[in-house]
Amino acid sequence: MNFDRESTMARGPGWEERRNARADAADRWERRAGEWAALDLARHVFGADVEARLAGWPARAPFRGLLALRVPFHSLADHRRREQVFLLLAGRDPVVSRIPFLYVFEPAPVRIPS
Numbered sequence: 001m002n003f004d005r006e007s008t009m010a011r012g013p014g015w016e017e018r019r020n021a022r023a024d025a026a027d028r029w030e031r032r033a034g035e036w037a038a039l040d041l042a043r044h045v046f047g048a049d050v051e052a053r054l055a056g057w058p059a060r061a062p063f064r065g066l067l068a069l070r071v072p073f074h075s076l077a078d079h080r081r082r083e084q085v086f087l088l089l090a091g092r093d094p095v096v097s098r099i100p101f102l103y104v105f106e107p108a109p110v111r112i113p114s
Contacts, residue, residue: 031056031065034099038067038090045086046071049108054101063102073107 031054039052046069055066073079083105090096090103 027064028056031099034096034101035065035067037093037095038069038101038103041089041093041096042069042071042086045082045089051108063100065099065101066104067101068104068106070106070108072110074110079105079107 035052035054039050042050042052049072051070053068053070055068071079071082087103
């Protein structure tokens with residue numbers, strides 16, 4: 001299979017597929033901007049110890065990515081309250097609201113000093 005990043009064609013045995021390299025790159029950067037903005041919001045809501053991982057999604061899908069946020073976990077009630085605040089802010093943010101992510105909140109245990 002021939003695959004050249006700069007070419008607009010990908011060729012394989014008996015088939016060819018047209019793709020728009022600039023549109024693909026723009027889509028990746030738009031998702032990345034959404035990831036960074038969502039990470040900033042999550043750090044505002046959950047604290048500085050938030051980590052984010054973005055898994056891409058096909059552009060034709062209703063969601064543009066799976067964004068896993070590893071957040072500090074204190075109690076279930078506190079976590080759910082913060083999760084609701086995050087989703088409310090994400091829905092109102094001009095960057096994050098444009099990019100439909102599927103959010104996964106992973107609890108990170110908080111160490112209590114002894």
